[in-house]
Amino acid sequence: MDLIKWKPTELFDPIAEFDRIREEFDRMFGMEPVITGLFDRVKSPAIDLVENDDAFVLTCDLPGVDLKDLEVSIANNVLTIKGEKKDTREVKDAKVYRQESWFGSFQRTLSLPDAVDSDKIEAIMKDGVLKITLPKKEEVKPKQIAVKVS
Amino acid sequence: MAKELEGKNRRVVSPVADICEAEGKVILRLEMPGVSKDNLEVKIENDELIIEGKREPTDSKGRFILRERRNADFARRYTLDDTIDREKVDAVMKNGVLHLTLHLKEASKPKKIEVKSK
Numbered sequence: 001m002d003l004i005k006w007k008p009t010e011l012f013d014p015i016a017e018f019d020r021i022r023e024e025f026d027r028m029f030g031m032e033p034v035i036t037g038l039f040d041r042v043k044s045p046a047i048d049l050v051e052n053d054d055a056f057v058l059t060c061d062l063p064g065v066d067l068k069d070l071e072v073s074i075a076n077n078v079l080t081i082k083g084e085k086k087d088t089r090e091v092k093d094a095k096v097y098r099q100e101s102w103f104g105s106f107q108r109t110l111s112l113p114d115a116v117d118s119d120k121i122e123a124i125m126k127d128g129v130l131k132i133t134l135p136k137k138e139e140v141k142p143k144q145i146a147v148k149v150s
Numbered sequence: 151m152a153k154e155l156e157g158k159n160r161r162v163v164s165p166v167a168d169i170c171e172a173e174g175k176v177i178l179r180l181e182m183p184g185v186s187k188d189n190l191e192v193k194i195e196n197d198e199l200i201i202e203g204k205r206e207p208t209d210s211k212g213r214f215i216l217r218e219r220r221n222a223d224f225a226r227r228y229t230l231d232d233t234i235d236r237e238k239v240d241a242v243m244k245n246g247v248l249h250l251t252l253h254l255k256e257a258s259k260p261k262k263i264e265v266k267s268k
Contacts, residue, residue, distance in 0.1 A: 089179060128183035
């Protein structure tokens with residue numbers, strides 16, 4: 001059961017290698033920040049996906065994204081998280097000293113296995129973290145079979 | 151900066167920060183997803199502005215299929231100079247983003263001196 005496209009990391013990728021070297025240097029000289037936020041990885045939000053017996057639980061970092069600018073949808077077992085991150089600072093003629101974050105639109109798509117019950121999906125946004133619980137269909141949940149002594 | 155706080159149980163990373171100055175204020179914007187108001191600490195010690203945010207690790211009951219979020223707390227320190235009014239700091243936490251407004255001291259703003267004639 002493949003949930004997402006698997007990208008082998010051990011294959012030599014020259015571009016990734018440059019990124020790795022740069023990160024290594026940044027770490028060595030203590031250059032901040034260690035993370036670059038929402039667009040840290042390939043300009044899409046970072047996701048954790050955990051599978052347990054009852055459900056898949058997705059956690060996604062979306063700091064500064066307003067609920068009204070966020071859209072989560074599912075079609076043909078493909079989950080899409082998309083939205084826009086806006087700068088909410090209301091200042092005019094600001095002198096910018098440092099700008100590490102990124103504003104703009106983002107999108108992330110995940111292929112889900114058929115086993116997910118798309119009617120029972122629950123999504124909660126709290127403190128800039130989106131948590132989506134995708135319950136598994138009853139028939140795919142592991143069942144315990146009681147063995148009786150005859 | 152963040153390294154000083156390491157050695158505790160969890161790893162610490164610097165939150166992404168934007169800093170700008172406008173209308174006599176210095177505005178900091180720090181991205182700390184997963185940090186609630188109660189788990190956030192902002193303090194000024196001597197000449198240092200210290201921002202620390204703790205966050206819950208991803209519930210790991212199960213098998214990780216994707217693991218891209220950093221399992222770490224946030225911390226960042228800034229050195230303040232004398233132009234910042236330490237008594238007037240506003241902090242607002244919203245959607246995992248901390249907005250800090252530091253006011254510049256009145257004394258550091260340009261002041262006109264009146265010259266009297268005798």
